[in-house]
Amino acid sequence: HMDEKERVAEYIGKIRASSEMLLSLINNVLEMARIESGKAALKTEVGNLKRLTDTIQAAFEPAVAQKGLQFSCTLHVEHEYVLCDKIKLREILMNIVSNAIKYTPEGGSITVDITETEAEKPDYASYRIMVQDTGIGMSEEYLPHIFEEFTREHSSTESHITGTGLGLPIVKSLVNLMGGTIDVESELGAGTITTICLTFELPTEEQLAAHQHKDEILEQSLQTLSEKRVLLAEDNDLNAEIVLTVLEENGIHAEHVKDGALCLKAVQNAPEDYYNVILMDIQMPNMNGYQAAEAIRALPGKRGEIPIVAMTANAFEEDRRKALESGMNAHIAKPVDVSVLLETLSRFS
Numbered sequence: 499h500m501d502e503k504e505r506v507a508e509y510i511g512k513i514r515a516s517s518e519m520l521l522s523l524i525n526n527v528l529e530m531a532r533i534e535s536g537k538a539a540l541k542t543e544v545g546n547l548k549r550l551t552d553t554i555q556a557a558f559e560p561a562v563a564q565k566g567l568q569f570s571c572t573l574h575v576e577h578e579y580v581l582c583d584k585i586k587l588r589e590i591l592m593n594i595v596s597n598a599i600k601y602t603p604e605g606g607s608i609t610v611d612i613t614e615t616e617a618e619k620p621d622y623a624s625y626r627i628m629v630q631d632t633g634i635g636m637s638e639e640y641l642p643h644i645f646e647e648f649t650r651e652h653s654s655t656e657s658h659i660t661g662t663g664l665g666l667p668i669v670k671s672l673v674n675l676m677g678g679t680i681d682v683e684s685e686l687g688a689g690t691i692t693t694i695c696l697t698f699e700l701p702t703e704e705q706l707a708a709h710q711h712k713d714e715i716l717e718q719s720l721q722t723l724s725e726k727r728v729l730l731a732e733d734n735d736l737n738a739e740i741v742l743t744v745l746e747e748n749g750i751h752a753e754h755v756k757d758g759a760l761c762l763k764a765v766q767n768a769p770e771d772y773y774n775v776i777l778m779d780i781q782m783p784n785m786n787g788y789q790a791a792e793a794i795r796a797l798p799g800k801r802g803e804i805p806i807v808a809m810t811a812n813a814f815e816e817d818r819r820k821a822l823e824s825g826m827n828a829h830i831a832k833p834v835d836v837s838v839l840l841e842t843l844s845r846f847s
Contacts, residue, residue: 545580547578565604577700593668625697728752729777730754761794778810
């Protein structure tokens, strides 16, 4: 049906939805494996709760509009900035809100409210995150099992709503990792209320100033990406084609080599200021990404100082640490999120 544009678009949409579901399942299984192995750790940095709620609203706007849901996200806080693991906190909220949207019929409503509560000690702030929906709800008998892996109530499976049965166990584990609590109230046919209580340390004035300065630099850098030259070391032709297309569509000059040895040779043969950033795969023939990074760091002059970004399916925290120890400056997990790629590149512009 290559000549039938609408049908092809429909098929591509179905392929994308299926692949996103599969990716979600793989990521959730890996996440649970990492949590259960004790390797999950918090990466604490300055986070902005207002930006978090804006992200949640933007992320779910298409799904909310498609189902005709009423969606509101409110923030009642004195301290907008906290020290937290921004990615894991966002993952908690994304999982809860995603469930609410998934199990709320058309025309229903979902409210997300983050309210600051009284903290028990100075220099800390406590928050109550409440997500309430008018969805299909859960029975009293099923509620004790909601945090068990791969469990789903019959009402959700019978309604043909896709899910892995891992979202809430992951949320529970992450909330526990942050030292918080989670409580779920639900009634079959009447909706669900999820309440999460978390406490975060507040940033110092110096930390806050450094964070805001970083945001200003990032905004300026994003405007100058089109002037940059990137060297991509990637042995998989399909991965390379995707990344090169993304870079070129954003006005970035990009070159491609197929392994670490060729990457090292390209850097050695180019003028000192030629490449602004190197995107480095890890598992490559002849010379892997770690070896290539170490070899480039040993080069004299500016060649040895080129920013190197690992771009790899080796996505665990220990892989990120190994990349940094080999001399790389940052780490991006595959499959590549375009916004994350551009934001990371902008740091080194």
